[in-house]
Amino acid sequence: MSLRRLFAMAFKETLQIWRDPRSLAIALLMPVMQMALLGYGVSLDIKRVPLCINDQEHSQLSRDLVQRFVASGWFSADHASATDRAVRGALDRGACAGAVTIPVDFSRALMTTGSASVQTVFDATDTNTTNVAIGYAQGVIAQTTADFESQWAAAHGLRPPKIGAVDLEARVWFNEGLDSRNFIIPAVVAVILALVGAQLTSLTISREWERGTMEQLISTPVTALEVMLGKLVPYFVIGLVDAAFCLFTAIYWFKVPFRGSFIVLAITTALFTLVVLGIGYLISVRIRSQLGASQVALILTMTPTTMLSGYTFAIDQMPAPVQAVTLLVYARYYVTILRDVFLKGSPLQDLLIPIAALSAYAAAIIWIAARSFRDRLD
Amino acid sequence: MTGSQPVVVAEGLTKRFGAFTAVDRLDLSIAKGEVVGFIGPNGAGKSTTIRMLCGLLRPSAGRASVAGFDVGRQPEAVRAHIGYMSQKFSLYGDLTCRENLRFFAGIYRVPRQERAERTHFAITMAGLEGREDMLVRTLAGGWKQRLALGCAILHRPPVLFLDEPTSGVEPQARRRFWDLIHTLADGGVTILVSTHYMDEAEYCNRITMIDAGRLVAIGSPRELRQQGLGGQLFEIVCAPLGAALAALRQAPGVLEVDIFGDKLHVLVHEQAVAETLRPFLTEKGITADPPRSIAPSLEDVFVQLVSRRSKAPGDAGIKP
Ligand SMILES: Nc1ncnc2c1ncn2[C@@H]1O[C@H](COP(=O)(O)OP(=O)(O)OP(=O)(O)O)[C@@H](O)[C@H]1O
Ligand SMILES: [Mg+2]
Numbered sequence: 001m002s003l004r005r006l007f008a009m010a011f012k013e014t015l016q017i018w019r020d021p022r023s024l025a026i027a028l029l030m031p032v033m034q035m036a037l038l039g040y041g042v043s044l045d046i047k048r049v050p051l052c053i054n055d056q057e058h059s060q061l062s063r064d065l066v067q068r069f070v071a072s073g074w075f076s077a078d079h080a081s082a083t084d085r086a087v088r089g090a091l092d093r094g095a096c097a098g099a100v101t102i103p104v105d106f107s108r109a110l111m112t113t114g115s116a117s118v119q120t121v122f123d124a125t126d127t128n129t130t131n132v133a134i135g136y137a138q139g140v141i142a143q144t145t146a147d148f149e150s151q152w153a154a155a156h157g158l159r160p161p162k163i164g165a166v167d168l169e170a171r172v173w174f175n176e177g178l179d180s181r182n183f184i185i186p187a188v189v190a191v192i193l194a195l196v197g198a199q200l201t202s203l204t205i206s207r208e209w210e211r212g213t214m215e216q217l218i219s220t221p222v223t224a225l226e227v228m229l230g231k232l233v234p235y236f237v238i239g240l241v242d243a244a245f246c247l248f249t250a251i252y253w254f255k256v257p258f259r260g261s262f263i264v265l266a267i268t269t270a271l272f273t274l275v276v277l278g279i280g281y282l283i284s285v286r287i288r289s290q291l292g293a294s295q296v297a298l299i300l301t302m303t304p305t306t307m308l309s310g311y312t313f314a315i316d317q318m319p320a321p322v323q324a325v326t327l328l329v330y331a332r333y334y335v336t337i338l339r340d341v342f343l344k345g346s347p348l349q350d351l352l353i354p355i356a357a358l359s360a361y362a363a364a365i366i367w368i369a370a371r372s373f374r375d376r377l378d
Numbered sequence: 379m380t381g382s383q384p385v386v387v388a389e390g391l392t393k394r395f396g397a398f399t400a401v402d403r404l405d406l407s408i409a410k411g412e413v414v415g416f417i418g419p420n421g422a423g424k425s426t427t428i429r430m431l432c433g434l435l436r437p438s439a440g441r442a443s444v445a446g447f448d449v450g451r452q453p454e455a456v457r458a459h460i461g462y463m464s465q466k467f468s469l470y471g472d473l474t475c476r477e478n479l480r481f482f483a484g485i486y487r488v489p490r491q492e493r494a495e496r497t498h499f500a501i502t503m504a505g506l507e508g509r510e511d512m513l514v515r516t517l518a519g520g521w522k523q524r525l526a527l528g529c530a531i532l533h534r535p536p537v538l539f540l541d542e543p544t545s546g547v548e549p550q551a552r553r554r555f556w557d558l559i560h561t562l563a564d565g566g567v568t569i570l571v572s573t574h575y576m577d578e579a580e581y582c583n584r585i586t587m588i589d590a591g592r593l594v595a596i597g598s599p600r601e602l603r604q605q606g607l608g609g610q611l612f613e614i615v616c617a618p619l620g621a622a623l624a625a626l627r628q629a630p631g632v633l634e635v636d637i638f639g640d641k642l643h644v645l646v647h648e649q650a651v652a653e654t655l656r657p658f659l660t661e662k663g664i665t666a667d668p669p670r671s672i673a674p675s676l677e678d679v680f681v682q683l684v685s686r687r688s689k690a691p692g693d694a695g696i697k698p
Contacts, residue, residue, distance in 0.1 A: 002487060004484055004487050005484060005485050005487065007484065008480075008481050008483075008484025008485050009484075009485070011480075011481070011484070012470065012473065012477070012481045015472075015473055015477060016470070016472055016473070019472045020472065211468075211471070212464070212466045212467070212468040213468050213469070213470055214468075215434065215464045215466070215468050216462070216464060216468035216469065216529075217485075218434065218457075219432050219433075219434060219457060219460070219462040219464070220457055220482070220485045220486060221454060221457045221458040221485075221486070222485050223454075375453070376433075376434055376435060376436060376453070377429060377434045377435050378435050378436055
């Protein structure tokens with residue numbers, strides 16, 4: 001490892017970023033635009049999403065569930081007790097944004113097996129509203145289930161399990177006024193950093209292959225580690241600037257309460273930035289065309305970070321196999337960290353598990369990326 | 379070129395891409411300070427050979443060493459001792475001349491106290507004074523190529539591999555480039571340079587001709603010219619050309635006849651045969667001037683060697 005070479009690499013990369021409009025746009029514009037879009041998207045607090053409720057059972061329990069949807073204040077059940085056809089028609093016309101179907105055997109299933117399923121369908125045109133609405137609907141259903149479970153346990157002389165309910169209450173507790181923004185905006189920051197970070201580095205190696213400069217570079221004594229670290233240095237600085245921008249916007253513009261320490265925030269953010277840049281770099285090393293690398297980076301980061309990081313869908317309400325998959329979604333650890341640092345003011349020692357997970361991720365990615373670097377043409 | 383240890387050695391060097399053999403059992407030995415030209419048509423395997431010698435491609439069989447290091451097993455050591463100019467221009471177009479030089483000086487760890495001097499040398503050598511701060515992509519071909527050479531020699535490598543460094547460069551700039559090559563060779567640098575231009579081959583101490591991955595001939599331009607044809611070349615002005623061509627192909631002692639413009643080039647076993655040609659043609663009603671002895675161009679030699687090799691497979695051509 002030569003610091004001299006590492007520095008030469010970093011300096012050259014900085015000049016190239018500075019002269020490349022595309023890189024500059026990703027580095028500077030993308031975070032601002034996404035913060036505005038996603039931040040304002042959720043901050044239009046979602047109240048009274050028109051909902052069709054198809055109560056096929058009409059039992060006391062099913063009516064109770066309908067009542068809870070309405071009472072939550074987030075939904076208006078205009079088309080209660082509609083038929084299947086009517087529900088679909090209303091969705092197609094746009095008369096309602098979502099539908100909840102309570103099956104005929106809802107109470108019976110719940111009584112005998114202790115679990116029952118409720119089908120929810122949402123119009124996905126307005127993704128943001130939908131994502132939030134789905135989150136709320138899941139919250140209502142989980143709360144109902146939890147209440148029922150504890151009643152059922154009490155009636156059978158058992159200790160109430162309260163698994164889902166505890167968590168829901170905790171969430172409500174740290175997010176006073178049930179303000180979804182405070183809960184979602186820290187996660188928005190994580191999602192933006194994951195997307196921007198991977199995009200930033202995803203082109204850095206493929207660009208050299210496409211322009212033919214890689215052949216010259218690898219004919220020199222430079223090593224894989226020097227190329228990687230040298231290239232990551234400028235992107236790391238950019239990543240931290242982007243992160244600082246997003247976090248300060250969350251705190252000072254969207255007024256999300258910040259109860260933690262800035263040092264904890266800085267340490268964990270630096271770690272997460274390293275992971276997302278490493279992912280982009282790894283993709284860049286593996287895929288020789290710029291277009292391919294950029295698209296793979298988008299696909300690999302977009303879906304997991306938006307769907308599986310706990311950004312809009314609570315992880316603890318996902319089916320067990322999906323929960324297992326989320327363990328691989330690095331963004332979920334940073335989402336957890338940010339929510340805890342923002343809303344609970346958690347100190348470092350309370351965050352050891354997600355920090356350990358992110359550190360392991362960073363080490364693995366960097367090791368794999370350094371090993372995947374090809375210093376030959378064949 | 380005897381005495382000292384060869385700097386570049388290849389023995390049975392082979393590269394296969396799948397079922398296709400791009401370089402086939404190539405033997406090569408280059409002494410210190412030699413300028414060796416690498417000549418062959420498109421797809422002959424010049425770039426592939428050079429890339430193997432730079433440690434950029436792994437040989438499929440055979441071995442090669444550069445500056446005492448094995449290219450297959452010690453590519454890092456090889457790379458520390460070579461300068462390489464790839465066939466496709468490969469400096470950073472979005473950096474200025476000075477920034478490119480600075481970058482490679484850093485990558486090659488040129489001592490800081492020498493950096494300014496060597497960068498200055500590279501700039502003057504390339505004739506880039508006044509253009510130091512221009513973006514490289516805005517430079518014309520000749521300047522780009524000289525800058526690439528400047529970057530490749532910043533660390534004073536003992537061996538240089540130049541892959542068609544003058545392609546697409548105007549003749550005057552090409553001439554200038556070759557002067558630079560010879561200045562470097564006089565300083566003890568060993569240079570392997572590939573080219574399409576036969577006239578450039580004349581500037582080399584030795585020439586390696588390859589075709590379809592196989593070595594055709596190796597030797598100094600003079601040696602190749604003398605022995606390469608395996609006979610003596612004569613030029614005959616005659617008419618009608620077609621009839622003369624057909625007739626001479628049947629004439630005793632004639633090895634090869636080719637049309638060159640409005641004349642015929644005739645390759646004969648020995649001087650004595652040439653004297654029989656004019657009577658032979660007159661007898662057949664063809665008017666002809668007396669044959670004139672000519673020195674073959676390297677192109678003649680190459681064409682001749684390739685066709686002879688294809689007639690007699692297994693003959694690896696001339697060896698010095
Ligand atoms: N990576 C590769 N995969 C498959 N075939 C290849 C590869 N690189 C080169 N070849 C083939 O090997 C042969 C030799 O190529 P090479 O580039 O060495 O020729 P060259 O003598 O440099 O030709 P040119 O004068 O056009 O530069 C060509 O037929 C080429 O198509
Ligand atoms: Mg070539």
